[in-house]
Amino acid sequence: MNGLGNKILVVDMRGRTDTVTPQAAIALNADPATQFDQIMAIHDPKAEGTDAWIDILNSDGSKAQACGNGTRCVVQALAAETGRKAFTFQTVAGILNAAEHEDGSISVDMGKPVFAWNRIPLSEEFFDTSRIELQIGPIDAPVLHSPSAMSMGNPHAIFWVDKDPMAFDLERFGPLLENHPMFPEKANITLAQVTSKGSLRTRTWERGAGLTLACGSAACAAAVSAARTGRTGRRVEIDVASSSIRQPLVIEWRDDDHVIMTGPAEWEWSGKVDPATGCFNRDLEPENHGQGAQAN
Numbered sequence: 001m002n003g004l005g006n007k008i009l010v011v012d013m014r015g016r017t018d019t020v021t022p023q024a025a026i027a028l029n030a031d032p033a034t035q036f037d038q039i040m041a042i043h044d045p046k047a048e049g050t051d052a053w054i055d056i057l058n059s060d061g062s063k064a065q066a067c068g069n070g071t072r073c074v075v076q077a078l079a080a081e082t083g084r085k086a087f088t089f090q091t092v093a094g095i096l097n098a099a100e101h102e103d104g105s106i107s108v109d110m111g112k113p114v115f116a117w118n119r120i121p122l123s124e125e126f127f128d129t130s131r132i133e134l135q136i137g138p139i140d141a142p143v144l145h146s147p148s149a150m151s152m153g154n155p156h157a158i159f160w161v162d163k164d165p166m167a168f169d170l171e172r173f174g175p176l177l178e179n180h181p182m183f184p185e186k187a188n189i190t191l192a193q194v195t196s197k198g199s200l201r202t203r204t205w206e207r208g209a210g211l212t213l214a215c216g217s218a219a220c221a222a223a224v225s226a227a228r229t230g231r232t233g234r235r236v237e238i239d240v241a242s243s244s245i246r247q248p249l250v251i252e253w254r255d256d257d258h259v260i261m262t263g264p265a266e267w268e269w270s271g272k273v274d275p276a277t278g279c280f281n282r283d284l285e286p287e288n289h290g291q292g293a294q295a296n
Ligand SMILES: N[C@@H](CCC[C@H](N)C(=O)O)C(=O)O
Pocket: 006, 037, 038, 058, 063, 064, 065, 066, 067, 068, 069, 070, 154, 155, 188, 206, 207, 208, 209, 212, 214, 215, 216, 217, 218
């Protein structure tokens, strides 16, 4: 599936106790036919009142605590399978509520943002994480500097830029910033341009996945950081610069502190995967549309 171009493998692990291994993720990503940004592995629920436990893997085999675009894909897959519209998921970061609307768009309650430096986490103490000391490029003329840092379950740094994010060499700066000592658990790196009081244009280098076409949790982090620093109001449309799908993500940071992300998801193809090795066979006919890849 894809969430605004973010390549997602939705893997049905329900009814079994094994997991998708990092080795399987790396093997699947190495094959151009199955190359992806995140795996969303749907497991049987672990907690009462939830519909599924979701295990999230990046394309380098590392685990992620949140994936906004992938969560919308899971909702669409389960809604197509069950006819239900609303779901509650559990991830390592907590409980997520999500629902598909009449027009097919999907809203996910991504939870509450976290600003405390040691919970993002950062390796240095900052009282105010809305503008931390970090820069890249020449010391007297930095290319990127003073990002807003926060966690949306996963760590994010938002660098404010005054021109199109596509004009920056994010492929070069992304890995340096993702792995900067400031971020002991690495970070997702986003360039954000304020285009009006109600809109942003973003581009993200993802932790564990590199340059992706879109990143939902980064869109949430950019929206919250923009409102937090007075750049925008609490409801913004995000134009994801790198996405080939020209549809905005709508992010609302509600008064109860929850961040609601609304956007599309799209089914592409299905197949059977061995979750231990990543060995994969694509279905000839899209017979299980809506159910994603089934573990075999
Ligand atoms: N594409 C995702 C974010 C995936 C996780 C991220 N790479 C991390 O390791 O934190 C999204 O849509 O949120």
